[in-house]
Amino acid sequence: MLAGALAAGAALVFGAGPAGAAGTGLPYGPGPQSHYTVQKQPAPGTCHVRHYQGQAMPDGRCTPGALNPKVTARTLASTICNPHGYTSRIRPPVSVTGKEKTANARSYGFTGSLHDAEYDHLVSLELGGDPNDPRNLWVEPPSPGHRPGSGANNDKDKVETHLHTAICSGRVTLAAAQKAIATNWVSAEAKLGLK
Secondary structure (H helix, E strand, O other): OHHHHHHOOOOOOOOOOOOOOOOOOOOEOOOOOOOOOOOOOOOOOOOOOEEEOOEEEOOOOOOOOOEOOOOOOOOHHHOOOOOOOOHHHHOOOHHHHHHHHHHHHHHHOOOOOOOOOEEEEOOOHHHOEOOOOHHHEEEEOOOOOOOOOOOOOOOHHHHHHHHHHHHHOOOOOHHHHHHHHHHOOOOHHHHOOOO
16 A cells, blocks of 8 residues: 555655564565656755764654565565666666755755765665665765765765675575664674674
């Protein structure tokens, strides 16, 4: 029902929704779509970036994370661990995400250069995050030390790649990685014993 409501463009209550994968506490989003539409974002100024060890983290009320229902422990080989690629086939087009990014920047009160910020999936696509559920997306400011004007460059991307490798090699479970990245991406590797 949630997927149908989102696809129809119905109003969304941010931070709410049914529980998702066992052990994560995260909701499922609608999953990959054959045609993506621009999703409603939280009201301007209602979301606030928080920081942990100097790194930007999303507001858990606005961006708690949302999972792709097509990615489960049973489907890893055909989805995120498929050596022939998966995420590039499910990524929404820039014609959709560009408009969402601008609106989400207003949600978070982000006034920096959007060129240097990433419209980031909290639970990345390579970890089974939903492609276009607004609960899984936020304008992530650049990491500390970033050179202004050089484009989006975030330390979180390295963490996502490391967790993806750990899932596909069987070192951690999908649910554990999803929960860790959504809870605190900075400490996710340590929490999972990967650091």
